[in-house]
Amino acid sequence: MAEFTSSFWGVYIAVITLVSIIACGVFLKVQTTARVAGKVETTGHTWDEDLAEWNNPLPNWWRWLFYITIVFSLVYLALYPGLAIWGGALNWTSSGQYAQERARADAAVQPLYDKFGKSPVEQLAGNAEARAIGQNLFLTYCAQCHASDARGGYGFPNLTDSDWQYGGSPDAIEQTILAGRNGVMPPFGAALGGEGAKDVANYVLSLSGLASDSIRAQKGKEIFAANCVACHGPDGKGNPAIGAPNLTDKTWLYSSSEAAIIETVTKGRNNQMPAFKDRLGADRVHILAAYIWGLSNSDKAKAAGK
Amino acid sequence: MERTVVNDRLPETSAPPTAALATDDTEVSLYEVRRKIYPRAVHGLFAAWRWGLVWFTQVVFYGLPWLTWNDRQAVLFDLGARKFYIFGLVFWPQDFIYLTALLIIAALALFLFTAIGGRLWCGYACPQTVYTEMFMWVERRIEGDRAARMRLDRAPMSAGKLSRKLAKHGVWIAIALWTGLTFVGYFTPIRELLREVATVSLGPWETFWILFYGFATYGNAGWMREQVCKYMCPYARFQSAMFDKDTMIVTYDAHRGDPRGARAKKVDHKAKGLGDCVDCGMCVQVCPTGIDIRSGLQYECIGCAACIDACDQVMDRMGYPQGLIRYSTTNAIDNRWDRAQMIRRVLRPRVLVYVGILLAVIVAAAASLQARVPLKVDVLRDRTSLAREAEGGRIENVYRLQIMNTRETPHRFKVTVGGLPTLAVAGESEFEIPAATSKQVPLRLQIDRGQAGPGSHKIDLDVVDAEDPGVSVKERSVFLVR
Numbered sequence: 001m002a003e004f005t006s007s008f009w010g011v012y013i014a015v016i017t018l019v020s021i022i023a024c025g026v027f028l029k030v031q032t033t034a035r036v037a038g039k040v041e042t043t044g045h046t047w048d049e050d051l052a053e054w055n056n057p058l059p060n061w062w063r064w065l066f067y068i069t070i071v072f073s074l075v076y077l078a079l080y081p082g083l084a085i086w087g088g089a090l091n092w093t094s095s096g097q098y099a100q101e102r103a104r105a106d107a108a109v110q111p112l113y114d115k116f117g118k119s120p121v122e123q124l125a126g127n128a129e130a131r132a133i134g135q136n137l138f139l140t141y142c143a144q145c146h147a148s149d150a151r152g153g154y155g156f157p158n159l160t161d162s163d164w165q166y167g168g169s170p171d172a173i174e175q176t177i178l179a180g181r182n183g184v185m186p187p188f189g190a191a192l193g194g195e196g197a198k199d200v201a202n203y204v205l206s207l208s209g210l211a212s213d214s215i216r217a218q219k220g221k222e223i224f225a226a227n228c229v230a231c232h233g234p235d236g237k238g239n240p241a242i243g244a245p246n247l248t249d250k251t252w253l254y255s256s257s258e259a260a261i262i263e264t265v266t267k268g269r270n271n272q273m274p275a276f277k278d279r280l281g282a283d284r285v286h287i288l289a290a291y292i293w294g295l296s297n298s299d300k301a302k303a304a305g306k
Numbered sequence: 307m308e309r310t311v312v313n314d315r316l317p318e319t320s321a322p323p324t325a326a327l328a329t330d331d332t333e334v335s336l337y338e339v340r341r342k343i344y345p346r347a348v349h350g351l352f353a354a355w356r357w358g359l360v361w362f363t364q365v366v367f368y369g370l371p372w373l374t375w376n377d378r379q380a381v382l383f384d385l386g387a388r389k390f391y392i393f394g395l396v397f398w399p400q401d402f403i404y405l406t407a408l409l410i411i412a413a414l415a416l417f418l419f420t421a422i423g424g425r426l427w428c429g430y431a432c433p434q435t436v437y438t439e440m441f442m443w444v445e446r447r448i449e450g451d452r453a454a455r456m457r458l459d460r461a462p463m464s465a466g467k468l469s470r471k472l473a474k475h476g477v478w479i480a481i482a483l484w485t486g487l488t489f490v491g492y493f494t495p496i497r498e499l500l501r502e503v504a505t506v507s508l509g510p511w512e513t514f515w516i517l518f519y520g521f522a523t524y525g526n527a528g529w530m531r532e533q534v535c536k537y538m539c540p541y542a543r544f545q546s547a548m549f550d551k552d553t554m555i556v557t558y559d560a561h562r563g564d565p566r567g568a569r570a571k572k573v574d575h576k577a578k579g580l581g582d583c584v585d586c587g588m589c590v591q592v593c594p595t596g597i598d599i600r601s602g603l604q605y606e607c608i609g610c611a612a613c614i615d616a617c618d619q620v621m622d623r624m625g626y627p628q629g630l631i632r633y634s635t636t637n638a639i640d641n642r643w644d645r646a647q648m649i650r651r652v653l654r655p656r657v658l659v660y661v662g663i664l665l666a667v668i669v670a671a672a673a674s675l676q677a678r679v680p681l682k683v684d685v686l687r688d689r690t691s692l693a694r695e696a697e698g699g700r701i702e703n704v705y706r707l708q709i710m711n712t713r714e715t716p717h718r719f720k721v722t723v724g725g726l727p728t729l730a731v732a733g734e735s736e737f738e739i740p741a742a743t744s745k746q747v748p749l750r751l752q753i754d755r756g757q758a759g760p761g762s763h764k765i766d767l768d769v770v771d772a773e774d775p776g777v778s779v780k781e782r783s784v785f786l787v788r
Binding site: 031032033034035056057058059060061062063143144145146147148149151152153154156250252255256 | 332333334335336337338339340533536537688689690691692693694695697699702704706748750788
């Protein structure tokens with residue numbers, strides 16, 4: 001920052017501040033007495049035609065209030081960073097106070113996380129307190145994409161069903177949140193051409209029993225076997241190890257329409273689930289994973305809660 | 307034209323440093339040391355009124371936190387939970403308008419009473435007056451009345467003086483601390499608070515506020531007294547601006563009283579050219595702000611009418627009619643009206659307008675309170691999640707409903723929707739909300755594909771109490787179609 005500021009302004013502010021405070025004190029001292037001509041005068045202000053006010057003295061304690069403000073401001077400037085050139089005897093900073101308060105809050109909730117951190121996800125999902133914390137975390141960090149009811153949306157998976165891109169075991173869910181995922185479907189538009197993409201899309205439709213053109217599906221089957229089985233498997237059931245979706249079920253991350261499937265095949269997809277390890281820490285992710293696992297395993301979670 | 311001087315006071319009784327000057331061009335202090343005031347004890351009609359109000363306000367203030375209602379403290383302002391209990395009513399931050407209504411009523415009532423009877427609030431009901439009255443009572447019990455107190459203060463320090471002073475301050479501090487505790491008891495359940503005091507486990511803020519409010523009571527009622535009214539209180543000053551010539555204020559009838567002078571009871575003072583005022587100075591001795599009411603209206607006068615009580619007793623002893631100092635208006639004194647004439651003028655348009663507005667605000671606030679729906683609903687559409695495809699190709703939007711049940715019993719609420727064909731709630735549509743609780747619940751709405759074009763559509767949500775259909779709230783939101 002030094003290249004952007006010079007020490008001049010700090011000195012400038014400090015000098016103005018201190019001179020002003022001292023000048024207030026001198027002014028007060030000088031203005032304690034006055035030379036008057038014999039009797040009490042009015043203040044010279046007149047309202048409502050003829051309403052005037054005596055210029056009577058202030059109570060003596062009032063003067064001390066003035067001096068107290070001067071002493072207060074000097075003590076304050078000595079302790080806190082008010083003068084730009086002096087950081088204050090207490091070394092107080094707003095970021096320091098934030099760090100301190102945060103550390104205090106973290107220390108206060110740590111026993112809770114220690115307790116929950118040791119329980120397995122299955123058991124935690126049955127604990128109402130842990131679920132409430134998990135829901136809070138979910139609504140803060142996850143609802144933006146997965147929606148507040150965790151049922152997802154266009155391009156964002158539904159977390160309440162039993163269909164899992166990367167596997168629905170507690171460990172897999174926890175791993176997904178901690179490290180994030182990057183689901184890549186490569187574009188096949190150049191390799192397959194428009195007709196080829198349409199053929200393979202019809203085959204994919206037929207896999208999950210949706211209405212499709214059977215001739216195109218026949219052609220598409222061969223294209224599928226040549227290009228897609230590496231990830232989606234010979235029967236199209238996908239591979240959770242690399243996040244390749246199962247194409248035979250009724251769950252569609254993007255719409256189940258022919259047009260959407262053609263778009264996926266032609267242009268590919270690139271899905272990013274961000275990593276939350278640094279942002280939330282392993283303790284919170286553990287509770288969050290338990291909440292999410294419980295959404296699609298509510299019977300088991302209930303059983304664990306008993 | 308002669309000037310009316312608002313804080314008109316006689317130079318003789320004014321601050322010595324300034325007023326005692328006789329010579330020209332002298333160096334004087336712009337600050338004066340307070341001269342301690344030793345008000346004499348006073349009895350009579352208006353003193354009885356004041357004590358009545360001391361008892362009434364303090365029984366209410368000290369007593370209210372101890373009452374119980376529905377197994378909770380009857381009057382409790384729970385700042386942490388943001389719930390404000392007043393007997394059967396529970397106020398939420400959303401009901402803030404009622405506090406506004408209360409403040410408007412209080413302000414208009416102040417205008418009204420001041421326009422009719424001057425500083426009635428200051429003289430009878432203001433906490434500063436009420437606590438000063440209580441503290442002066444303690445002072446009189448321990449140190450004696452005016453003359454005894456002045457003697458005691460002039461006397462050198464002795465064991466007797468020290469013990470009296472210690473006793474007085476001890477009792478004052480005890481009252482002040484109890485007042486602080488009661489005050490905090492409106493915000494923290496007072497029984498718990500007392501238990502915490504007994505076990506020395508008060509929280510830092512509770513401790514601070516008890517001591518702060520206790521210190522304010524002790525300092526203001528024990529030490530500052532009339533200085534609070536003279537130098538600190540804005541209401542004192544702006545009430546003076548609401549007087550007019552038909553406002554009943556504490557007034558000395560100069561036509562009747564002057565010229566003043568001492569005389570024997572049997573002497574015909576009229577023959578000697580004297581007025582009714584015997585110049586005994588009782589009205590000055592009883593004055594809590596140390597002024598002489600015979601100099602006319604002064605800004606220091608808090609309208610306590612102690613001088614009326616004192617003067618009436620002197621008039622009785624002298625065998626003169628009461629009311630040399632009395633509640634009267636400037637017009638009545640100037641024009642020598644009788645009481646009936648004066649009161650007719652007191653009921654002037656200004657007073658009637660205040661009464662009208664005050665009644666209108668009270669009626670409106672009461673009606674609104676009566677019609678208050680004990681249910682509040684907020685619809686929060688998921689901001690980032692637009693339309694999505696649900697089972698069967700239906701289009702789904704997600705909402706969160708913030709349902710606030712302000713009654714102290716649990717209730718079930720049913721949600722119905724309308725505004726689009728085939729629009730319906732998917733999943734849960736009835737929600738149980740515990741007593742006096744605000745709860746956020748998820749809500750999914752679906753329509754069939756093709757029922758509405760792409761874009762945003764206005765929809766209505768009705769939230770109705772399942773057992774009591776009279777309690778319902780209608781909210782609007784939007785449904786997005788892709």
